[in-house]
Amino acid sequence: MLTAQTMNGNLLNLADRQYRLDELIQLRRSTSYYCPGCREPVVMKLGEKRTWHFAHHGTHTCETQWERESNEHLTGKLQLYEWLKKDYSNVEVEYFLTKTNQRPDLFLPHSQTAIEYQCSTIEDKLLTKRTLSYESANIQVQWILSAKRLRRSYQSIYTMSSMDWAAASHHHRFPTIYYYCPVERKFATVLLHHSLTPTKFICSTLYTSALKTSYNPLFIKLPDWEEQLHSYSIWLKQKKIWRQNPHGERSYAFFYLRKRLYAGGHSIRFFPSEAGIPTDDNYWIETPAYLWQTWILLCYLPTIHLQSGFTFQSLFYAFAQVISSGLILPRYCPAHIDGVRAALQGYVKQLVRLKVLKKWDNERYEKLYQPTIHKQVEQCFHFDKLMHKKLI
Numbered sequence: 001m002l003t004a005q006t007m008n009g010n011l012l013n014l015a016d017r018q019y020r021l022d023e024l025i026q027l028r029r030s031t032s033y034y035c036p037g038c039r040e041p042v043v044m045k046l047g048e049k050r051t052w053h054f055a056h057h058g059t060h061t062c063e064t065q066w067e068r069e070s071n072e073h074l075t076g077k078l079q080l081y082e083w084l085k086k087d088y089s090n091v092e093v094e095y096f097l098t099k100t101n102q103r104p105d106l107f108l109p110h111s112q113t114a115i116e117y118q119c120s121t122i123e124d125k126l127l128t129k130r131t132l133s134y135e136s137a138n139i140q141v142q143w144i145l146s147a148k149r150l151r152r153s154y155q156s157i158y159t160m161s162s163m164d165w166a167a168a169s170h171h172h173r174f175p176t177i178y179y180y181c182p183v184e185r186k187f188a189t190v191l192l193h194h195s196l197t198p199t200k201f202i203c204s205t206l207y208t209s210a211l212k213t214s215y216n217p218l219f220i221k222l223p224d225w226e227e228q229l230h231s232y233s234i235w236l237k238q239k240k241i242w243r244q245n246p247h248g249e250r251s252y253a254f255f256y257l258r259k260r261l262y263a264g265g266h267s268i269r270f271f272p273s274e275a276g277i278p279t280d281d282n283y284w285i286e287t288p289a290y291l292w293q294t295w296i297l298l299c300y301l302p303t304i305h306l307q308s309g310f311t312f313q314s315l316f317y318a319f320a321q322v323i324s325s326g327l328i329l330p331r332y333c334p335a336h337i338d339g340v341r342a343a344l345q346g347y348v349k350q351l352v353r354l355k356v357l358k359k360w361d362n363e364r365y366e367k368l369y370q371p372t373i374h375k376q377v378e379q380c381f382h383f384d385k386l387m388h389k390k391l392i
Contacts, residue, residue: 003094004033004042004054014052015081015093036096037103038062051075073119076182077105080117087214099137112139119146124162142219143167147181150188158203165331172222185210195283196238202231231278232388239276239384242290243269253291253327272297272371273383274354280346284339286329293347297371304367312363316344354390
């Protein structure tokens with residue numbers, strides 16, 4: 001931690017760098033310091049390898065400190081504090097919030113915003129719990145993750161854990177995750193456009209020097225930039241992977257559909273080409289797109305007669321049923337309870353473009369034809385290309 005209190009309650013903030021090393025050594029000898037959260041004694045660390053900080057004695061566990069701080073975390077927190085001070089004079093470091101019993105890394109009183117710089121890996125449920133705790137006290141929270149967590153797999157494909165997703169901001173058109181590197185003093189703004197698997201996303205990324213930006217342009221208003229994602233070619237490659245190596249999937253949806261198709265003499269590798277296609281908001285569903293879209297095509301649509309109508313609400317209700325059974329997994333976000341609905345609407349929109357469905361009014365649709373299982377892998381690849389050309 002960068003702050004501690006004396007017995008009289010006076011706060012010493014090492015981030016302000018108001019004392020020289022010899023002065024701090026003298027203060028350490030003459031004054032006792034305590035944690036502002038748990039009130040237990042802390043020791044001032046003034047080493048050469050790590051950022052100057054306070055630490056609890058021994059193995060003491062502080063109820064307001066979630067995990068031990070690495071030097072990366074201390075350095076990044078110090079840099080972010082100095083970065084914010086350029087625009088806001090009243091930035092608080094490790095300000096103790098009595099309403100939530102939490103001490104965010106940084107706090108902006110004027111906007112009631114907590115800023116958390118998270119370097120260590122924690123469970124997504126814990127991160128979400130901390131987010132909900134802030135929001136219950138009417139405090140906004142902005143998560144910034146360590147740049148070491150940003151893992152690019154190929155072109156615009158990034159690997160994201162459930163913790164990364166839990167840290168996403170949902171104030172913009174796409175879920176946005178922020179990363180910071182204290183070595184390069186650089187931010188990475190990552191927009192999630194599509195979900196390929198539970199951990200792989202098609203993203204666009206913008207790197208910005210901390211020296212050339214400030215809080216509002218970075219977090220409140222995204223800058224305008226264009227990045228060619230070539231997402232359709234990425235989807236074709238991903239569909240080939242799904243068809244050639246489906247056994248890498250271990251989800252309930254995979255085993256259910258594989259068993260159901262096998263009973264009819266079909267292989268799940270030959271799923272309809274109208275499934276596994278890019279759609280708006282598909283990142284709200286964790287189950288791979290080719291599986292949940294195949295369920296719609298082969299489990300729901302056959303219950304609708306050709307040239308017969310159905311409502312979007314009936315589809316949504318049926319889809320909600322399989323989610324409640326655990327067959328299909330949604331991605332959780334407290335701020336967006338309608339994420340699954342948006343994902344379904346995005347897929348229905350694509351089915352209309354492919355002329356599988358015809359749209360009437362008031363979210364009513366007519367079934368024009370029934371997508372089918374392919375018989376050969378060459379047939380799969382041929383129709384995959386045809387379907388994607390219709391969507392470009």
